[in-house]
Amino acid sequence: MKFREVRLQTFRNHEATEIGCALGRNVFFGNNGEGKTNILEAISYLCLTKSFYASSDATAVQFGQSGFTVSAIAVSDIDVSYKIDVSYSRDAKEKKIAVNNGVIEDKSSIIGMFPVVVLSPENANVTSGTPADRRRFIDVVISQSNKSYLQDLIEYRRILRQRNRVLFESKAGQRTSQDLLEPWNENLIKRGSQISQRRAQFVQEFSPYLVDAYIRIAGRGEEPSIGYDSSIKTDNSLTIEQAQTFFRRELEQQRVEEQKLGTTLVGPHKDELVFEINGLSLKTFASQGQHKTFLVALKVAEFFYLREQCQETPVLLLDDVFSELDGPRSEKLLALTANLGQTFITATDEQRFSTASKQRNDFARYFVRKGKVTFAKAEVLTN
Ligand SMILES: Nc1ncnc2c1ncn2[C@@H]1O[C@H](COP(=O)(O)OP(=O)(O)OP(=O)(O)O)[C@@H](O)[C@H]1O
Numbered sequence: 264m265k266f267r268e269v270r271l272q273t274f275r276n277h278e279a280t281e282i283g284c285a286l287g288r289n290v291f292f293g294n295n296g297e298g299k300t301n302i303l304e305a306i307s308y309l310c311l312t313k314s315f316y317a318s319s320d321a322t323a324v325q326f327g328q329s330g331f332t333v334s335a336i337a338v339s340d341i342d343v344s345y346k347i348d349v350s351y352s353r354d355a356k357e358k359k360i361a362v363n364n365g366v367i368e369d370k371s372s373i374i375g376m377f378p379v380v381v382l383s384p385e386n387a388n389v390t391s392g393t394p395a396d397r398r399r400f401i402d403v404v405i406s407q408s409n410k411s412y413l414q415d416l417i418e419y420r421r422i423l424r425q426r427n428r429v430l431f432e433s434k435a436g437q438r439t440s441q442d443l444l445e446p447w448n449e450n451l452i453k454r455g456s457q458i459s460q461r462r463a464q465f466v467q468e469f470s471p472y473l474v475d476a477y478i479r480i481a482g483r484g485e486e487p488s489i490g491y492d493s494s495i496k497t498d499n500s501l502t503i504e505q506a507q508t509f510f511r512r513e514l515e516q517q518r519v520e521e522q523k524l525g526t527t528l529v530g531p532h533k534d535e536l537v538f539e540i541n542g543l544s545l546k547t548f549a550s551q552g553q554h555k556t557f558l559v560a561l562k563v564a565e566f567f568y569l570r571e572q573c574q575e576t577p578v579l580l581l582d583d584v585f586s587e588l589d590g591p592r593s594e595k596l597l598a599l600t601a602n603l604g605q606t607f608i609t610a611t612d613e614q615r616f617s618t619a620s621k622q623r624n625d626f627a628r629y630f631v632r633k634g635k636v637t638f639a640k641a642e643v644l645t646n
């Protein structure tokens with residue numbers, strides 16, 4: 264898919280911004296704090312119904328305003344046009360999403376319709392942060408490619424919260440818990456096993472994409488791998504019934520410990536993704552450069568994986584990537600973006616960017632200043 268135009272109204276420092284998008288690469292230049300990332304954030308609202316980094320919608324409302332709207336015209340790979348409107352009202356604390364003027368009641372249903380891959384400085388956590396950062400990464404990828412996964416995830420989190428509350432209250436001596444836990448256990452097991460099985464399957468499907476992407480960026484010589492360490496000891500070869508049995512057994516084994524600590528100790532919220540290069544743990548042994556290469560490879564792999572799974576080409580958002588990567592990696596990534604559909608890129612340093620792009624000019628260039636965007640030039644607008 265591609266965006267033909269994107270509009271931001273009272274969204275962060277953008278009072279009223281209209282961008283007529285190039286179908287290939289769109290580059291936004293500007294100094295720090297001028298409003299470049301805000302544009303990518305707005306695009307992430309169109310694709311994911313939320314910000315790719317901020318957890319609260321209210322913070323995106325322009326200071327002194329009561330809400331924001333982000334709208335776009337998007338065209339799918341098979342040339343179907345969509346009008347998308349996302350609006351948020353601070354007073355009503357309500358976010359509305361409309362596609363072709365029809366309000367979408369179940370917001371999660373549009374996830375995956377307009378797939379997106381984001382590479383931003385925040386993503387560094389995916390390789391160097393906590394297990395939760397890695398789980399977030401796969402959750403966003405799988406959610407875009409598999410409808411029931413997101414439903415399972417939403418339900419699982421709800422059940423987990425309730426179950427943890429029962430455990431917490433029982434720890435505090437307010438109630439006895441086994442009978443109270445029982446109704447939550449089966450649903451936790453049912454949804455949780457589905458999530459774990461889907462993750463195990465994903466890791467297997469995703470591996471060849473990662474290897475391929477890594478070679479594109481770093482050449483041969485280093486072999487990346489991705490593994491799945493499930494707290495219910497499940498793997499891709501098990502049936503869902505077997506995974507449920509494993510889950511039940513683990514819960515049983517952790518029963519006393521859970522009572523003691525007052526929280527759920529087993530389930531996909533405890534899973535870990537293991538990244539390795541040449542069989543060595545990335546977290547423990549990799550250099551900074553290897554971390555960066557791995558991260559870019561994950562994102563390029565995500566692009567090709569989603570394109571295949573969603574049967575729709577994702578848009579790619581590259582936020583401030585070229586200040587993070589060294590010259591050769593920047594060049595590789597930029598060269599790759601020439602064949603990756605529509606890309607939105609932010610950069611502060613036009614000179615550095617031009618060097619990395621080897622002076623090739625098939626970019627639509629925009630300048631962002633104080634939340635206003637001016638179109639500078641585009642040698643090639645379509646591809
Ligand atoms: N809700 C809001 N209302 C108005 N302005 C906001 C709001 N939230 C953030 N801003 C402003 O937006 C600006 C930051 O925008 P953005 O993050 O897009 O900058 P940037 O161009 O990406 O900068 P950098 O190059 O440093 O990453 C800041 O000036 C900030 O004060």
Ligand SMILES: [Mg+2]
Binds near residue numbers: 300301583609
């Ligand atoms: Mg920024």
